[in-house]
Amino acid sequence: MANATGMALRQVRKSFGSTDVIHGIDLDVQAGEFVVFVGPSGCGKSTLLRMIAGLEEVTDGEISIGGRDVTDLDPSQRGIAMVFQSYALYPHMSVRDNLGFGLKMANTPKAEVETRVAAAAKILKIEPLLERRPGQLSGGQRQRVAIGRAIVRKPDVFLFDEPLSNLDAELRVSMRIEIARLHKELGNTMIYVTHDQTEAMTLADRIVVLRDGKIEQVGTPREVYENPNNIFVAGFIGSPKMNFIEGVVVDGGVAFSGRTIGLGYTPAEPGTAVTIGIRPEHIEVGDGGEATFSVGVDFSEYLGGTQYLYATLPDGQSLIIEHRENSDIGRDTSLTVSCDPGRIEVFSATGSRIGRQR
Amino acid sequence: MSMTIATPLAAADKPRRRARKSRQWQGLLYIAPAIILVTIFFVIPVLFTVWMSFHNWPLLGQPSWIGLDNYIRMFSDTRFAAALSFTAYYTVIATIAIFALAFPLALFVQNERRGVSAYRTIFFLPVVVGLATASLLWVWLANVDSGLFSPILRAFGVTGRSANLLATFNNAFATIIVMVVWKIVGFTMIILLTGLQSIPSDLIEAARIDGASRWQRFRFLTLPLMRRTLALALILSVTGSVLAFDQFYIMTSGGPQNRMISVVYYIFNQSFVSFQLGYGSALSIVLLGILVALSVVQLWLLRVGDEK
Numbered sequence: 001m002a003n004a005t006g007m008a009l010r011q012v013r014k015s016f017g018s019t020d021v022i023h024g025i026d027l028d029v030q031a032g033e034f035v036v037f038v039g040p041s042g043c044g045k046s047t048l049l050r051m052i053a054g055l056e057e058v059t060d061g062e063i064s065i066g067g068r069d070v071t072d073l074d075p076s077q078r079g080i081a082m083v084f085q086s087y088a089l090y091p092h093m094s095v096r097d098n099l100g101f102g103l104k105m106a107n108t109p110k111a112e113v114e115t116r117v118a119a120a121a122k123i124l125k126i127e128p129l130l131e132r133r134p135g136q137l138s139g140g141q142r143q144r145v146a147i148g149r150a151i152v153r154k155p156d157v158f159l160f161d162e163p164l165s166n167l168d169a170e171l172r173v174s175m176r177i178e179i180a181r182l183h184k185e186l187g188n189t190m191i192y193v194t195h196d197q198t199e200a201m202t203l204a205d206r207i208v209v210l211r212d213g214k215i216e217q218v219g220t221p222r223e224v225y226e227n228p229n230n231i232f233v234a235g236f237i238g239s240p241k242m243n244f245i246e247g248v249v250v251d252g253g254v255a256f257s258g259r260t261i262g263l264g265y266t267p268a269e270p271g272t273a274v275t276i277g278i279r280p281e282h283i284e285v286g287d288g289g290e291a292t293f294s295v296g297v298d299f300s301e302y303l304g305g306t307q308y309l310y311a312t313l314p315d316g317q318s319l320i321i322e323h324r325e326n327s328d329i330g331r332d333t334s335l336t337v338s339c340d341p342g343r344i345e346v347f348s349a350t351g352s353r354i355g356r357q358r
Numbered sequence: 359m360s361m362t363i364a365t366p367l368a369a370a371d372k373p374r375r376r377a378r379k380s381r382q383w384q385g386l387l388y389i390a391p392a393i394i395l396v397t398i399f400f401v402i403p404v405l406f407t408v409w410m411s412f413h414n415w416p417l418l419g420q421p422s423w424i425g426l427d428n429y430i431r432m433f434s435d436t437r438f439a440a441a442l443s444f445t446a447y448y449t450v451i452a453t454i455a456i457f458a459l460a461f462p463l464a465l466f467v468q469n470e471r472r473g474v475s476a477y478r479t480i481f482f483l484p485v486v487v488g489l490a491t492a493s494l495l496w497v498w499l500a501n502v503d504s505g506l507f508s509p510i511l512r513a514f515g516v517t518g519r520s521a522n523l524l525a526t527f528n529n530a531f532a533t534i535i536v537m538v539v540w541k542i543v544g545f546t547m548i549i550l551l552t553g554l555q556s557i558p559s560d561l562i563e564a565a566r567i568d569g570a571s572r573w574q575r576f577r578f579l580t581l582p583l584m585r586r587t588l589a590l591a592l593i594l595s596v597t598g599s600v601l602a603f604d605q606f607y608i609m610t611s612g613g614p615q616n617r618m619i620s621v622v623y624y625i626f627n628q629s630f631v632s633f634q635l636g637y638g639s640a641l642s643i644v645l646l647g648i649l650v651a652l653s654v655v656q657l658w659l660l661r662v663g664d665e666k
């Protein structure tokens with residue numbers, strides 16, 4: 001990790017004309033860290049990444065890379081490299097020239113360009129493609145070349161904007177593993193924007209959940225999954241989405257759908273309306289868990305290893321259950337399901353999570 | 359198993375082939391109007407012109423077959439040589455002038471800035487004026503007494519007394535070039551603009567990250583990616599210049615000392631002033647050959663054929 005460099009954002013803001021898109025982001029990225037930005041479409045992930053790259057002007061605030069203020073520097077002088085969703089390969093140049101373009105612009109001696117291009121091509125296993133044009137490559141190969149172009153620059157920070165979203169599912173998995181391997185091999189700081197839950201969970205050292213230009217939570221994949229700060233993060237991370245059920249606080253637990261569930265703590269003043277969150281994968285069929293309730297299954301989806309049951313509680317609120325056992329559960333059946341009260345999250349009316357008094 | 363599937367497939371094949379055939383006829387039907395128009399207004403006139411060019415063809419009286427004499431005569435025709443060299447000179451200067459201005463203009467109106475559509479409109483406006491109309495307008499603008507330029511030049515002390523801009527070759531030529539650039543540049547600008555806008559912004563951004571300066575991005579990305587558009591603009595500009603006639607006929611009537619006779623002007627003189635229709639036809643055919651050759655050379659230089 002010799003050339004790993006950290007990065008910091010301080011009160012970074014961005015407005016397009018009179019619309020504010022990014023509202024004061026503070027973030028510290030450690031050297032060598034793999035940080036993933038996730039968030040719903042239009043929340044400003046790309047804009048933030050492009051500001052780090054220097055492609056978008058920073059309206060206010062400061063960006064520093066490796067302790068150096070780069071807020072007003074040219075993209076080429078920030079020590080970054082970017083991989084675009086569209087690959088953005090130069091269509092009229094061979095793969096070799098694409099890889100070497102940046103070095104050529106910097107007047108690097110020919111011999112060094114050669115060695116660095118060869119090294120990058122070797123890492124990405126694209127040596128046989130060097131003489132081809134981008135138009136003669138498959139999507140996966142193009143993305144490799146695009147990543148190769150980033151590697152050749154020997155950047156401090158790699159920036160990826162949804163690099164895999166144009167690939168088919170299978171290729172996406174293998175490229176994801178490739179990127180993880182690359183991160184391990186190069187040890188650079190990487191910032192990665194994605195829509196894909198799996199990419200975020202598997203690649204990230206830390207996940208940054210964004211909404212409407214603000215950070216909702218920063219944490220390891222485990223933290224954002226197990227300890228979401230609020231209802232938005234809880235709903236955004238995890239697939240299928242966490243179940244949200246309307247209920248009220250009672251002494252020592254919560255009540256919903258006519259059932260009282262003891263949580264071992266009183267989340268708020270008894271009688272307060274709250275939202276109760278339970279992940280589909282934490283509900284099991286049968287009465288094995290401590291908190292049991294009965295549901296009616298409306299229909300189910302069979303996915304091979306698992307089955308998603310779309311059920312309703314007696315009061316009509318819907319509930320998704322991930323059922324991993326072999327037994328097939330058809331539609332229109334009544335079931336008893338249960339869960340561990342320790343897995344139940346409680347959110348206040350404002351959406352923030354009400355912590356357990358431990 | 360395969361038998362049962364193969365049989366209905368083979369049966370289904372025949373109607374499909376018939377459908378394809380009828381679709382081909384449909385295709386022909388669609389391009390028929392174009393073919394008919396091109397035949398009537400291009401192919402037949404060209405063939406007739408070729409036919410005429412082998413004759414001594416006076417306006418009145420019998421045409422007589424003279425074989426290749428018209429073509430042979432061209433080689434010793436010094437006035438034709440002069441017209442050719444003047445046209446070449448004009449084409450080079452006009453094309454350079456148009457591109458030298460159209461490119462910066464296209465780059466200028468490419469970015470979404472305030473009032474950009476107003477600029478585009480203003481630059482394009484002269485294009486919708488006919489060339490003959492524009493020439494007449496500029497004859498007036500360049501008039502010694504009642505025009506616009508002479509008084510302005512005098513007011514700013516450039517010339518001592520009223521100057522006749524169209525009186526000397528250099529001034530008249532410069533005036534015509536300025537007029538043509540004013541008239542044509544908007545059109546070339548729009549063509550170049552479409553080329554510029556077809557370049558994905560991602561590419562430019564990638565190049566910025568790669569550290570390419572503004573000039574390097576232009577040189578290594580914009581220009582090569584605009585090759586087709588450039589070829590189109592260049593061919594239109596060169597063809598237009600080689601065929602120039604109106605401006606010389608209207609503005610200078612052939613210019614001081616008859617030094618502004620373009621090839622088309624010369625053909626016009628031969629055909630409709632001297633009434634040597636056969637010779638005029640031969641000259642036209644040669645001009646057509648020159649234009650085709652020029653276009654081929656330009657397409658080859660810009661390698662439009664090879665795929666990315």
Ligand SMILES: Nc1ncnc2c1ncn2[C@@H]1O[C@H](COP(=O)(O)OP(=O)(O)OP(=O)(O)O)[C@@H](O)[C@H]1O
Nearest residue numbers: 016019021039040041042043044045046047048195
């Ligand atoms: N050039 C621009 N001018 C005006 N508004 C813009 C511009 N670029 C982006 N925006 C707005 O900024 C917001 C954030 O856009 P951004 O592209 O960063 O979203 P995103 O999180 O990357 O979304 P997606 O996941 O769909 O890619 C959006 O509301 C978008 O409309």
Ligand SMILES: [Mg+2]
Nearest residue numbers: 045046047161
């Ligand atoms: Mg985006």
